[in-house]
Amino acid sequence: MTNMTMVQALNSALDVAMQRDPDTLVFGQDVGYFGGVFRVTDKLQQKHGARRCFDAPIAEGGIVATAIGMGAYGLRPIVEIQFADYILPAFDQLVSEAARLRYRSGGEFWAPITVRTPYGGGIFGGQTHSQSPEALFAHISGLKTVIPSNPYDAKGLLLTAIEDDDPVIFLEPKRLYNGPFDGRHDQALKTWADHPMGEVPEGHYTVPLGKAATVREGSAVTVLAYGTMVHVALAGIEDSGIDAELIDLRSIVPLDIDSIVASVRRTGRCLIVHEASRFAGFGGELSALVQERCFHYLRSPIARVAGWDTPYPHAFEWDYFPGPARVTAALQRTMEA
Amino acid sequence: MTNMTMVQALNSALDVAMQRDPDTLVFGQDVGYFGGVFRVTDKLQQKHGARRCFDAPIAEGGIVATAIGMGAYGLRPIVEIQFADYILPAFDQLVSEAARLRYRSGGEFWAPITVRTPYGGGIFGGQTHSQSPEALFAHISGLKTVIPSNPYDAKGLLLTAIEDDDPVIFLEPKRLYNGPFDGRHDQALKTWADHPMGEVPEGHYTVPLGKAATVREGSAVTVLAYGTMVHVALAGIEDSGIDAELIDLRSIVPLDIDSIVASVRRTGRCLIVHEASRFAGFGGELSALVQERCFHYLRSPIARVAGWDTPYPHAFEWDYFPGPARVTAALQRTMEA
Amino acid sequence: MSNPTKLSLHVPAPHARPGDPVNFDHLVIPAAGELRCPDIATPESQLRDLPFGLIRVLDAEGRAVGPWNPSLDPDHLRRGLRAMLLTRLFDDRLFRAHRQGKTTFYMKSTGEEAIGAAQSLALNATDMCFPTYRVLSWLMARNYPLIDLVNQIFSNEKDPLKGRQLPILYSARAYGFYSLSGNVGTRIGHAVGWAMASAYKEDDKIALGYIGEGTTAEGDFHEALTFASVYRAPVILCVTNNQWAISTFQGIAGGEATTFAAKALGFGIPGLRVDGNDFLAVHAATDWAARRARANGGATLIEMFTYRAAGHSTSDDPTKYRPADEPKSWPLGDPIERLKQHLILIGEWSEQRHEALVAELTEAVRSAAKEGEAIGTFGKSRPSTREMFEGVYKEPDWRLIEQRRELGV
Amino acid sequence: MSNPTKLSLHVPAPHARPGDPVNFDHLVIPAAGELRCPDIATPESQLRDLPFGLIRVLDAEGRAVGPWNPSLDPDHLRRGLRAMLLTRLFDDRLFRAHRQGKTTFYMKSTGEEAIGAAQSLALNATDMCFPTYRVLSWLMARNYPLIDLVNQIFSNEKDPLKGRQLPILYSARAYGFYSLSGNVGTRIGHAVGWAMASAYKEDDKIALGYIGEGTTAEGDFHEALTFASVYRAPVILCVTNNQWAISTFQGIAGGEATTFAAKALGFGIPGLRVDGNDFLAVHAATDWAARRARANGGATLIEMFTYRAAGHSTSDDPTKYRPADEPKSWPLGDPIERLKQHLILIGEWSEQRHEALVAELTEAVRSAAKEGEAIGTFGKSRPSTREMFEGVYKEPDWRLIEQRRELGV
C-alpha cells in the first residue's frame, strides 16, 4: 500500500493493465508524450512506448470509432476524452455502435472498450469544463457507467472496467483528482494523504461493478450519491447532525438496487444527490426505483439535491454547485416531512 | 376544417409557415424534390421553390449546425432528421450549441430552429428506425421538446415551435402519421378520417407549448402519456374498465406540471406510459416529480409502463412495444396496491 | 468592397427528373486503358492526377486493355461472374419475397455487384470488410450459405442474428464481413481502428471500409480518413458512388464540385477513381491498394464509379425522382454483361454455359428460399423471445432478468 | 497475396522535444512574391497548385513584393500594426492578471496577431466572423472597448456576458464577432449557415469561420466544408495552423501527410496557403477570397501558416513538450516586427513613433485594467445571481422560477 491521489491511482491502474495485457493500449488528446492535461497518463508513453500510448487527433467520434474497431479485432483500447463536456461528438458512436454491436451481431462482435473522461464541476471551468452527463449514458442499454469517489475505488474500478467485455464509460470526478472535496470551498484544500481511501495497493486488484459502498451507516435517512457528491453529502450529513446512511453507488449501470432498497426500507426516507442538472437527471430514475420498491416503507417524500436546470455558469460556481448546505437543508426537510 | 392525416397536417403547418414568413425555410435529407421519405414536405419545393425547400447532405450535425447559423443570421430554419435514430450525430450541435447559444452570448445570439424528426416504433423498423430519444433532450437545459399525438395538435404545435425563439425538438410519432394506433396490432388499421382530432383547419392556428390535454377524464388513477402511447394508454384504460384520467403531455419541456399535479392529487394514483426504454427514461423524471409533489395524496406506488432495457428488436416488435395489455395489467396492479 | 452582384443561394439539381430525357452528357468517360498505373511505392505527391482519371480495363468490345489489366486466370473471373449472378438472382427473388409479405424489408445491389465480388476475391480470407448494405456480392464470392441469408431476412427461428436485426443487416465474422447497422457511415472508422489493431499486432491483415457517396458527407468519413492518414493504417476506404442517395443525387454530397476520389488529396493518401461496373478494374485497383497497405504504405481511398440500378429499398420508388429509363442508359453498362462479354471474347465462356449457370444459380436460390420458407417466413417462425433480452451485455443485469420475468419468457 | 513486410503502427512525432535542438529544417519556405495570383474568376480546377505553395508578400528586408502585394495605404497598415500591438500588450497584461488571481483563465494569441487584425480590416463592418479563442486582434482592429474585455475576463458586475461564460469566450455581435464557446470546432458550420442565410436573403454579407489546425480533425470541419461547397456559400474558412494543439503537434492532425490548405481539394473549392505572420499576405488572400465570395464564386479555404508563440493557455507550460527556444526560432518571424519593419522601410513609420505607440497602448491597457479592477476582479464583484437563471430560454419556465426561489435570489 502507498498513498496515492486519484490521478496517481488511475495512472497506476493503466500502468498495471498495460503490463499485464499486451492487448491494452491508451490513446486520446495529449495523453502521449505530455501525459494528459490532468497527468493521468503520465509516463505511460515512456514506459510502454508510443505504440501503446499515443496522442489522438481532436476528433472524439473518431477516437471512439477507432477504439471500437480495435476492440472488434481483439484489443482492449482505453481512450481518454479530455473533458466529459467533449464526449458528445462521440455520443453516436457510443450509443449506436459500441452499445449495440454485441446485440445486433448476434454476439459475433463486441466492443470491450473503456472510455475515461473527467467530469463535474467545482473548478471554475465554466460551461464546458464542468458538466455531468451520466444520465445520458444511463439511458442507453448496452453501456455501463462507472463513477469512483476515491483513489482506491478509482484504481480497482478502472481495472475492472478495462477487463470488462462490454463498453464502459468511466467518469472521473476531476474535482477529486488531487484531494477529497466536500463542497466547503472556503476551507483549506484537503489531500488524499489524510484519507483512508487514499491508501492504494501498487499491484493489481479489482473493485466489482454494481456493488455500492456504504460510506456511513445510519438509521434516519438513506442518502444516495456518487463521485464528488459522496464527499459533499457526507459533509452535509455531518452539519445536519442527522443519523443518515450514505451510499456511494460507484457504478450507476449496473446499479446495486439491492443495497439501495434494503437501506431505504430500513430508514424509511431517502435523499438523492447529484451534480448534474435536476430535470431528467439520474436522480429521477433513482427516485422512481426507490418509490416503486419502497413505497409502503416511505415516511416522507424522496428528495433530490442537484444542479439547477441551467448551463454551468462560470461566475456562479458555488450557487450552482449543490454544496453541503443544500444537502443539510434537504435532510432537515426530509426528516420534518 | 378538413380531415387530414398527421402527415398532411404537418405538411400544412410547413406550408402555412412558409407562406406567412419569408424567413422560414425547410431542408433535410430527401425533403426537396421527393418531398421526404414520409411525404411530410410533399410539394413544398414545387410551391416555394428549391431555395426554400431543398435536399441536404447526409450529415445530421451539419444540417443542425447550418440551421443554427441561419438562425443566428435571423432566419427560422426548419430541418428534418429522417429518423430520430439518426439525430445522434447532431446531438453535440443541439446540446453544446443550439441549447447554449442564447445563454452564453448574454442574449446576443440565439437559435430559433425547429428540428422535426419521426420517432418511435410499431412499424417493424428494427433497431435503427424505432427509437424514442426524448429523455436525452429533456435533460438538456435550453432545449424544448414537443411530441404531438394527433393531426390537430401536430399542426398547431409545429406552428408554435416554428414561431418559438428557442430551439425546439419536434418528435413525430411515425406510427401515427397515417392513422391512430392503439397498439392492437392484430386489428384493422384505423384512419384519421374517423377521429375527431383528424379535423384540422386549413389556415394558421397554434397550440401552446407546456399545456397538456386531458384526453379522458377519470377519478380512479391518472395516466400520463405522449405520442403514440396516448392511444395505447386509452385502449388499455378501456380494456381495464377502470375510470382512469388520461393526460396527453404534448410537450415534455416545457412540462405542464400543474395539470399533472392537480390530477394526481385528485385520483391519488398514477401510471406513466412511454415507448422508450424504461431505465433513466423520461418516466423516471415524471415519477419523481409526482412523488415529490403528491406524496401525501398517493394511495399506491406510481407505476411505469415502458420499453424494455434492450435495443429495439426487429422480430419481437410486439413483445417490446408496450401495448394495451401491459397498460391494463399495470392499471390493475395500481388499483389493487 | 461594395458588392456589384447580389448574392444568391445555389441548390444543386440533377440533369434529369421524371419526364425529362435521360441526360448523361455531362459525364466525362475516358477510354479504357488510358490511365497510367504507377508503382505501389510511388509517394502520394506524384499521384495527384489519379483522382481525376478513371481506371478502366474492359473496353466496349470486352477486351482487357491497358496498364491496370490484372490478367487474372479464367477460373478467378468465372468465380466473380458466378458471385455477381448469384447476387442478382438472390436479390430478385428476395425482393419479390418482400412483395409477398415474407419479410419486412429488402435492399438490392443491382448494377453494383462487381464491387463486392471483385474485392472479396482480391483480398485474403483473413482480411475484414466493413460493409454497407449494398455489398452482398462480397458474401456470395465467399460462398456464404444462402440459407443463412434467407433465415436472417425472414427473422425466423434459424436467423443467425436471433431476430434482433432488420433484414439484410448481416454479420458474418468468419467470412470477413463486419456487423451492419441501419446507421450509415458509423462503421467506416471501425475499419480504420481494426486495421490499426492489425498493424499494432504486427499482423498481415488489412481492412476494407465501404461508404456510399451520399454518406461521405458525414463527419465519420472525415475522421476515419484522418486516423487512416495519421497512423498510416493498412486500410482501403471505398466510396461506392452509385449516383444516388435515396432520392438525392450525388451533387448534394459534393459531386458537382469535384470527384469523390479527390477527397483523398486532403489527407495525403492516394485516391483512385474506378469504373465500378468493370470487374477487372475494381479487382486491379483493390489489389494495388492492398499491396500498398501490406507494404506499410498506408491507406488508399477508392471511388467506385457506378450506378444504383434498382430502387433504394423496398420502401422506395425511384421513378418518382429520376427518369424511369436512367438505369438502362448508364454509359458504363452492366457489370455482369461486361464480364460475360469478356470471358466469351477470350474463349473462356459461352452463352450456353451462361444459361446453364443462370439455371443452376436460380435453382440454388429457389431451394434456399424454399428451405427458409419451410422454417418460416417473417412472423411465422422466430427465435425464442428470450433472445430479446440476451446479448445486451455479456451477462444480463437485474433489469433484464426482471423484465424477462415480467414478460413471462 | 502473402505479406513480405510485417505491418507496423506509425505514430507521428515532432522533430524536436525539450532538450533537443530546435529543428525547422523540414519546413519548405518559398521566397516572398514567388506564388502566382490568379484572377478571382478562375475555376477551382485551375487552382490546384495553390494549396502546396505559400502566399508571402513581405520579404526578409521588409519589402512588399510579388503579385499578391495588396498595396494598402499606410494608414490602413498603421491601423493593423496598432491592432496587433494592442493585442500583444493586452494579452501580456491580462495573462499576468491571472497569475495575480484576478481571473480564473486566460489565453494569448501571441505570434498570431496578424491573422485577426488583417482579416478584420479586410472585411466589411457587416460581415460576421466565427472566431476561435485566438483571434482577439479582430476585435482590437474594430476598436472594441477594452473595458468590456476586462469586465468579461473578470466576470464582474459589468461583464457583458453576465458571468455566464469562461474568460475570453467573448461575444460581440455589433463588431462582427460571433459567440465563442469552450468546445472547439462546433461553430465552423454556423459560419456556413450564416453565409447561406445571407445568400438566401440576396444580401451582400459574407462570413469568416476560424478553426485551429488541430481541430480540423473534427467531423464538424468536414461537414462545414461539404455544405459550403454544395451550396456555394459566401464564406471564408480559415485554418489557423499554429503548429500546436496544446501539447500535440500538427502531424497528429494530418500535417505530416499534406498541407491543411489541401483539404480544399476534396471539396472543389480554392485552397490558399498563407504566411500567417505576414500582415500583407493575410490581407491579400482574405481580400481575394472575399471578392470571390461576393461575386457568388462560393467558399475558399485558407490555411494560415503561423506559430503559437505562447503556451496554450494559463493552464499550460509548453516547455514540457517542445524546446523552450522554438518560438523565437520560428522561421517566419514575428508579425508585429515584420509589419513595423515594412512601414519603416517605406518611410511611413519610425522607431520613435513605434515607442510612442507602445507607450500609448500600454497606458490604454493599464487604465482599462485598472478600471476593471475598480469594478472588481474575479470573485470580488459579479453580476446578480439572478443572471444564472436568465437566458436559458427567452422566458424562464416554472423549473427556473422555482429554483431561483429555492436559492432565494
Ligand SMILES: Cc1ncc(C[n+]2csc(CCOP(=O)(O)OP(=O)(O)O)c2C)c(N)n1
Ligand atoms: C446516420 C444516418 N442518416 C440517415 C440515414 C437514412 N438513410 C438510409 S440510406 C440513405 C442514403 C445513403 O446513400 P449512399 O450513402 O449514397 O448509399 P447508397 O444507398 O446509395 O448505397 C439515407 C439517407 C441513415 N440510415 N443513417
Ligand SMILES: Cc1ncc(C[n+]2csc(CCOP(=O)(O)OP(=O)(O)O)c2C)c(N)n1
Ligand atoms: C470538442 C473539443 N475537444 C477537445 C477540447 C480540448 N481542447 C481545447 S483547445 C484544444 C487544442 C486545439 O488546438 P487547435 O485547434 O490547433 O487550436 P489552437 O489552440 O492551436 O489555436 C483542445 C484539444 C475542446 N475544447 N473541445
Ligand SMILES: [Mg+2]
Ligand atoms: Mg449512393
Ligand SMILES: [Mg+2]
Ligand atoms: Mg493549433
